[in-house]
Amino acid sequence: MYRLDLKIRLYNGSDIAIGPGKAELLAAIAQHGSISAAARAMDMSYRRAWLLVETMNRSFKQPLVSTLAGGKHGGGTRLTETGEQVLEHYRALCARALGAIENDCAELAELLSEPPAEKS
Template sequence: MPAPPRLKIKIQIHCEDEIAIGPGKADLLEAIRRHGSISAAGRAMDMSYRRAWLLVDTMNRCWDGPLVQTSPGRSATSGARLTELGEQVLAHYRTLQDDIVRAAHGADYDALAKRLRSVPRSSQKD
């Protein structure tokens, strides 16, 4: 039996040409919250520290305050944490994702799915 049609909606919020937040950046924020550092969050996501740091840098530059606060060093207070704004942005983004997933399941999706082929034709003329 063929798999049911798949609907994928990806939310990206842009700040000029930069992606201020999207699914991967939201996942990174959650990993930073969980692990307490950018490097540990990056490792948990199979991402280099540099890539994780660049994503955090972009997020921190795109909002009216930083989403991630860092404290350098090796003390108990060193590492990274989400700011209050970071927690708020992440919560709003996840709620928006949930709302869109709920909206995507209904009569309009069902009507499209009913007309969608399980596999594409090899040519338009078939």
């Protein structure tokens, strides 16, 4: 049995504008409504998550993530319309790319030897 792992990254200069980890972070922010909750769900530090959000926000013409001011009911974070579009397009791109290479990967996988036994 083989495993296919395709990682697509879109660069803006030397920065990774979007890639698998950042897409996962965007999805977690959309689900949890805050950067800190998304970071906890991903077992990531808040600082690391915030730095990734900053990179994404400056890499696109419009920010992907918007923070809401705190107050009586607390603040929060949400994806902007652009953030939702970027996440949707990125996921579609990855699915299409995987579909395009699936047959060749299966043929290549037939040539693989048995994987080594895992050490315990």
